Amino acid sequence: MAEPGPPTVNAPESAPAQPAGPARSADDVALELMKFIAVATGYGRSSQSAAGFSGKPVTRSAEEHAEALLELFQRCRRVVKKDD
Template sequence: MEEKSKTPETQSGKGGDEIALDLMKFIATATGYGKGSQAVGFTGKGARTPEEHAEALLELFERCRTVVKKES
């Protein structure tokens, strides 16, 4: 019987994209990434639109995927 090598994916039961998604969720939740600042008073920049927020999260996910692929 042939032994399969145990990669991080097979040990945890998660694929690289799932790990990247978990990492992205953690970063976004812990830092408020993509939400923009919640300043009171006059500011030069308005709040982010939902499209801008989604784009920021997609960029973060791609960065997380790149890191996870490098590590495996």
């Protein structure tokens, strides 16, 4: 049987409140927004065949894919900086 003792240091209720962290720059926020949009929508990727009707598959080079992502990042930056 375990002996009762003082609570451990790692107990969640005894942890001191810590600040949320350093403020994030507008570029950091724009980058996170760009990553979210790119992953959620497949932005910049060639179209994959899906169920139903689809047009001709578009083949993009790595350079075109990178250019599309850079364009999306610039758009996200403009939106984030507009809110400042």
